[in-house]
Amino acid sequence: MINLSKKEMLLVSFMLFSMFFGAGNLIFPPYLGQEAGSLVWLSITGFVLSAVGLPILGVIAIAKAGSFYQLASRVHPSFALIFPILIYVSIGPALAIPRAGSLAYEMGMAPFLPAKAADSTWSLFLYTIVFFGIVFWFSLTPSKLIDRFGKILTPTLLTMIALIYVKSLFTPLGPTGVPAGKYATNPVVQGFLDGYLTMDALAALVFGIVIANTLRSKGIEDKKQLSANMIKAGIGAGMLLTFIYVILGLLGSSGASLGRPENGGLLLTAIMRQLFGTSGTLILGVIFTVACLCVSIGLVTSCSQYFHGRFKGLSYRGWAIILCVLSMGVANLGLSEILSVSVPILGAIYPIAIVLILLALLERWILAHSSVYMATVAVVTVFGVVDLMNLTFFNQSWNDILGVLPFYKEGAGWIMPAIFAGFVGVLFDFRKRTDRTGTETKTSPSK
Structure with a gap:
């Protein structure tokens, strides 16, 4: 049995963290903090539950199931073919x-470009x-x-x-603002929903x-050991993500004096200029570039x-x-177009x-092939499609019904x-077991 050293385990956690930590992970927490x-x-807290808790649980789920395909197969073979492809396309060349x-x-x-060139x-x-x-x-x-990732990009x-964060301790941004909107x-529910936008549960x-x-390249082949190490890496990455989200959220909450920028990217820019002057834009540019490279390489x-x-x-x-060429093509549509499409799609598949x-x-x-899987996934899928149609094609005219x-x-x-579909699935499984037991009892030879 091969055991990873603490240093090797840390590097694997660093690698997973850098694959998770992309553009969305930078722009959403400070905006949440200010709002x-x-x-x-x-x-x-709500943000961490969805943006950290769900990804860690996702890694654990894959570790236990063996692979994404094996997990999806518990619903239906056709679902195991279609849904993973949908996820990989969404999280890959279509959106992320x-x-x-x-x-x-x-x-x-x-x-850093002249205004005409930048546009x-x-x-x-x-x-x-x-x-x-x-x-x-x-x-x-x-x-x-x-x-x-583990030795260069993540430490950077x-x-x-x-x-x-250290600079913000010596140069306070200002007072904490008043909560706005939802x-x-x-606050907890809205923070939880904002965590969707990082796409990390899908990732x-x-x-x-x-x-x-x-881990296999390190000589770990035993399924239980592989699963245990994947879980450790997920927890390690989750701890790092939580630490960073708290820092970014607190920075945003103290930025009330900076106005109300349209998004977290503009807010971060204002924060960096307040803390570091003109060099803040350069520092932020490097951070964004490294983070976006990490998540793109991982995906x-x-x-x-x-x-x-x-x-x-x-x-x-x-x-x-193919993936790089397709991603480059979609990227040239512009950030606003990509974000406008990503929100309703994520709401359907998340x-x-x-x-x-x-x-x-x-x-x-x-059980792995319980009726609970098919019933629950089917109902949630139908709901997601209906809600997506309501948002994109019917201008939310179904809100009163769905509300x-x-x-x-x-x-x-x-x-x-x-929850209702899961309960129905449990009852259906119970009935199948009861019918099977009754049949076996009737057909068994009498003594």
Whole structure:
């Protein structure tokens, strides 16, 4: 039996952290902090529950199930083919990777260009060529990710964020603001829903294959040992994420005097200028660029390994090329377009991922191919499709009908249908077991 040293385990946790920690992880916590104001601790608690708790549970679920495909197979073989592909496409070239490339340009390059050049589509195009060229080069050698992420990229990120926090202690930004909007009435729930936008629960399902392959490269093949080490890496990454989110949230909450920027990126820019002057923009640009590179490399690697394993006709390198080219194309649509599309789509598929993760963690009580899986996932899927149609095609005209569901106004109307469907699945399983027992009793020979 091979045991990883504490240093090796730390490097694996660093690698997973850097794969999780991308653009969204930087821009959402400070914006949440400013909007929550004096209720920042309640809001950040909700945010951590979804943005940290769900990803850790996702890693644990994949570790227990063996793979994303095996977990999805518990619902139905067809679902195991369709849903993982939907997740990999969404978290990969359709949304997350392009978002990272576009945001890296907006925060890491555009501020240093003349206004006319910054708004030019050619500037974004040339930048994304370089950005995704670097992503492709790093992705060609997945076995070296632990060294590059764990020893270089993650320490760089953590050091720079720690520098910002230390500076804020000596240069206070200002007083804490007054809670605004839904943060004033439901700070925990709103913080929880904001955690959706990081996409990390979906990423946890995707990154499992990379972590497993990394541990196998260290000589760990035993399934139980592999699972245990994946869980340790998930917990380690989660602790780092929590630490960073709290820092960023507190920075945002003390930025009431900086006005009300439209998004977390602009707020962070204002905070950095307040703390470091003109050099703050440069520091923030480096942080965004490194973070976006990390998450893009991790996602291209994960998606390429998945599609190569699923469709053997194309090499890993071929898939990496396709994903980088597609991501570059979508990134050139611009950050606003990507974000406008991502919110409703995430609202539809995120609950399905959450249900899968939670059911996998209840394997002691729910069998792998229980009716609970199919019933719950089917109902949540239907709800997600209906809600997506309501938001995108019917201008929320169904709100009065859907609003009868508990938590719908808070953005979590799927919870009660999921619980009800799970209960029906349990009853159906019980009936099947009862019928089978009765049949066996009738057909058994009498003594």
